[in-house]
Amino acid sequence: MAKLYPYLHSEDARAQAEFYTEALGGEILSVMTYGEMPGAKDESLKDKVLHLALVAAGVTIFLSDSFRPVHPGTNLNLSLEFADEEEARKAFANLAEGGTIGHPLEPAFWGTLFGQVTDKYGVLWMITTEASQAG
Incomplete structure (x- = not known):
């Protein structure tokens, strides 16, 4: 049996995660930044979110910062x-x-x-x- 988790790419993953935990009730479980990645060299990326896990309304959601513009679509709700x-x-x-x-x-x-x-x-x-x- 598999589990399905929404994985959202964001222009500001931390702010978006805080919005969801406040809007739906929940908490941020973990945050890993690009600066924590072995061999990370680009100082400008060190605080960018590589992977964030949260629980909101009892649902686990993953987020990360995107390095390209985020264009919301209509093919997923x-x-x-x-x-x-x-x-x-x-x-x-x-x-x-x-x-x-x-x-x-x-x-x-x-x-x-x-x-x-x-x-x-x-x-x-x-x-x-x-x-x-x-x-």
């Missing part, structure tokens, strides 16, 4: 399902700060709450609840 409507609404509102709402969080015809938001880093999120929480 991160979907978070909450058992509790209040948690879903809080996460949705927090992720929407500085971002854009594509679809408000509201009851969907299939029996759950559903909403889409693009956060201020360009990451697309789908927030849902379990069917019993569609109110």
